[in-house]
Amino acid sequence: MKKSLFGYAKTTKAIAKSGSWCIYDDNFKQASNDEYGNKLLPVGDFNADESELEIPSPGFAPNHELIKSAKHLISEYDYFLSDFSNKFYPFDNKICAPSTIWISGTNGKTTTTQMCEHLLAKNGAVMGGNIGIPLADLNPNAKLWILETSSFTLHYTKHASPDIYALLPITPDHLSWHGDFQKYQNDKLKPLSMMKEGTLAIIPKIYENFAKNSLAKIYFYENESHLRALFGLDLNKINFKTPFLLDALMALSLQKILLDSVDYELINTFKIEKNKLEEFSDFLGRTWVNDTKATNIDASICAIKRYNDKQILIILGGDDKGVDLSPVFMALKNCTHSPRIYAIGTNTHKIIEYAHKHALFALPCERIELAVKAINADFTDKNQIALLSPACASLDQFSSYEKRGQAFKNAINALFAKNTADS
Numbered sequence: 001m002k003k004s005l006f007g008y009a010k011t012t013k014a015i016a017k018s019g020s021w022c023i024y025d026d027n028f029k030q031a032s033n034d035e036y037g038n039k040l041l042p043v044g045d046f047n048a049d050e051s052e053l054e055i056p057s058p059g060f061a062p063n064h065e066l067i068k069s070a071k072h073l074i075s076e077y078d079y080f081l082s083d084f085s086n087k088f089y090p091f092d093n094k095i096c097a098p099s100t101i102w103i104s105g106t107n108g109k110t111t112t113t114q115m116c117e118h119l120l121a122k123n124g125a126v127m128g129g130n131i132g133i134p135l136a137d138l139n140p141n142a143k144l145w146i147l148e149t150s151s152f153t154l155h156y157t158k159h160a161s162p163d164i165y166a167l168l169p170i171t172p173d174h175l176s177w178h179g180d181f182q183k184y185q186n187d188k189l190k191p192l193s194m195m196k197e198g199t200l201a202i203i204p205k206i207y208e209n210f211a212k213n214s215l216a217k218i219y220f221y222e223n224e225s226h227l228r229a230l231f232g233l234d235l236n237k238i239n240f241k242t243p244f245l246l247d248a249l250m251a252l253s254l255q256k257i258l259l260d261s262v263d264y265e266l267i268n269t270f271k272i273e274k275n276k277l278e279e280f281s282d283f284l285g286r287t288w289v290n291d292t293k294a295t296n297i298d299a300s301i302c303a304i305k306r307y308n309d310k311q312i313l314i315i316l317g318g319d320d321k322g323v324d325l326s327p328v329f330m331a332l333k334n335c336t337h338s339p340r341i342y343a344i345g346t347n348t349h350k351i352i353e354y355a356h357k358h359a360l361f362a363l364p365c366e367r368i369e370l371a372v373k374a375i376n377a378d379f380t381d382k383n384q385i386a387l388l389s390p391a392c393a394s395l396d397q398f399s400s401y402e403k404r405g406q407a408f409k410n411a412i413n414a415l416f417a418k419n420t421a422d423s
Contacts, residue, residue, distance in 0.1 A: 002051050003020065003022065003052065003053045004021065004022050004023075004051045004055070005023045005038075006023075006066045007025055007060055008025040008028075008057075009059070010132070011057050011076055011134045011135075012056075012057050014134035014135075014137045015055060015079070015136045016034065016038050017036055017136065018036070019038060020037065023038050023039065023040050024043050024045065025043070028040050031045065043066055048070060049071075051070070051072065054073045055073075055075065056070075056075075056156060058153045061177055073156060074158055074159065075153055075154075075158070075160070076134065076135050076136075077135070077149075077153055077157045077160040078156075078157055078158055079135075080135045080160075081100060081135070082159035082160035098143055099143070099145070100163050101144065101145070101147065101164040101165075102162035102164070102165050102166070103116065103146065103149060103166045104149040104150070104151070104154065104165075104167055104168070104188055104191075105188070106168065106169065106170050106171045106173050106188075106298050107168065107169070107171070107243065107299040108243060108246060109168055110273075110293075111247040111272065111273070112166065112168065112251055113127050113129075113147070114270070115250075115251035116146045116251045116255075118251075118266065118267070118269075118270045119251055119252070119255045119263060119266055119267060120146070120259075123143065124143030125143065126139055126142045126144070127145075127147070127148070128146075128147055128148075129145075129148045129149055129150075130150040131147075131148040135147075151173075151174060152177070154190050154191065155178070155187045157190065157191075159194075160194070161194040161199070162195065163200070164200050164201070164202075164254065164257065164258075165191045165192065165195065165199075165200075165201040165202070165203070165216070166202045166250055166253075167188065167201065167202065167204065168246065168250065169204055169246075169298065170184070170185050170204070171296065171298035172184070172297060172323045173296040173298075175322040175323050177322075189207055192216060193213070193214060195214055195215055195216035196215055196216075197215045199217070200217045200219075201214070201216045201219070202218075202221065202227075202253060203218060203219075204220070204221065205220040205226075207220075208220050219253075224246050227246070227250065227253060231249075233249060233256075233262065234264070238252075238267065238268070240267075240268075242305065243277075243303075244272060244277075248267055248270075251267065252264075274290070274402075274405070275291070275292045275401060275402060277289060278290040278291070278405075282415065282416060283415075285382075286382070286384070286386065287386070288385075288386045289303070289307070289385060289386065290405045290408055291303050291387060291388055292389075292390065292404045292408060293401050294389040294390060294391060295318075295391070295394070297327050300316070300331075300389040301328060303389040304339075304387075307385050307387060308335055309336060310337065310383050311338065311339065311340070311384045311385070312332070312340070312385055312387055313378060313379060313384055314339060314341055314387045314388075315344055315375070315386075315387070315389070315390060316328065316341055316342070316343055316389070316391055317346075317348055317392055318344065318393055318394050318395075318396050318397065319347070319393040319394070319395055320391070320392045320393075325354055326358075328354075329357070329358040330358065333358050338360075338361065340361045341360055341361060342363050342365050343362055343364050343366075343371075344365050344366060344370075344397075345392060348365070349364070351364075367397070368388075368408055368411060369411040371411075372408065388405070390404070
């Protein structure tokens with residue numbers, strides 16, 4: 001059986017450890033082999049008529065020539081989680097996976113996944129998927145896999161379905177990859193049509209009609225308060241506030257479903273990861289916020305609402321992924337105090353145009369260190385707050401959103417060094 005992997009990234013590298021794969025990647029200019037006996041081949045060497053199975057790296061765009069020519073394309077989830085994949089297990093000597101929770105949505109799925117594992121680890125749960133641990137590296141003997149599930153993975157999934165599907169709100173994101181918002185929504189809602197009897201889902205109420213033919217038992221929620229009421233949760237016992245409150249409520253709801261109990265004390269010990277509304281003070285006592293993981297409009301709007309009691313000095317820009325950023329500027333327009341915008345990235349000029357359209361102050365900075373310098377000059381009042389919440393991806397200028405966040409911190413530290421030298 002000739003098996004093919006598209007891309008040589010984390011997901012496919014983990015699968016490739018089983019050996020005997022043909023791996024095609026744009027970076028391979030000539031044929032070679034890796035340590036597991038796999039063939040590393042240029043994209044042009046792929047012959048669809050000779051391949052019996054193809055698994056892409058989740059981020060491979062649908063318009064890539066490999067995707068368009070493949071005849072037996074399935075996702076990583078299909079390979080490990082579906083009944084369809086059982087015919088491959090004997091060949092690769094794999095062990096069937098445990099029960100699964102899939103967690104998706106536009107914003108908050110990482111935090112919700114982490115919170116869910118935090119609550120259920122003592123019951124044998126492990127987390128993975130888009131959060132950084134490929135399915136091939138997850139413990140097959142765990143009782144439960146909690147999987148952060150991206151729209152990319154869902155797009156390529158044809159057979160697998162979750163035992164529980166938790167869907168956070170959907171807002172425009174990755175439109176240049178999916179084509180348009182409707183297609184993006186359809187991929188996020190896709191598991192509902194494949195779920196079996198005895199499964200369960202928690203999804204936003206606005207998708208009630210979409211889910212009417214699903215075999216899963218579905219809980220529909222409208223907002224944080226409604227989700228709280230659905231599962232009898234006590235807001236007064238939860239220490240998190242928006243935007244992390246919904247994540248905590250979803251994780252506690254899943255715990256209630258599985259264990260018929262909730263552990264408020266345990267959820268309140270959860271620590272939000274760096275790069276998400278990460279607050280710190282500089283040498284003048286001014287508050288800066290590293291929210292570099294806000295790579296979509298919903299995340300940035302949540303940050304804007306969180307700091308609406310202050311004048312927001314916000315860094316926006318990067319790769320907007322084809323999304324209309326107007327809702328971010330509408331949120332800024334509705335701020336209590338007039339915000340100031342500092343535009344960075346390849347869409348700097350688009351950010352300026354958005355700002356002018358909404359009669360908001362905006363300064364073209366192009367680079368993050370220049371934005372920090374400009375903010376420093378304007379940051380004169382304790383009722384102000386400096387916020388990196390770009391609403392865009394980072395790959396136009398950085399290798400990851402973490403690198404962008406570090407560049408933000410480095411630029412602020414450079415201000416401190418300069419002031420120390422001048423004193």
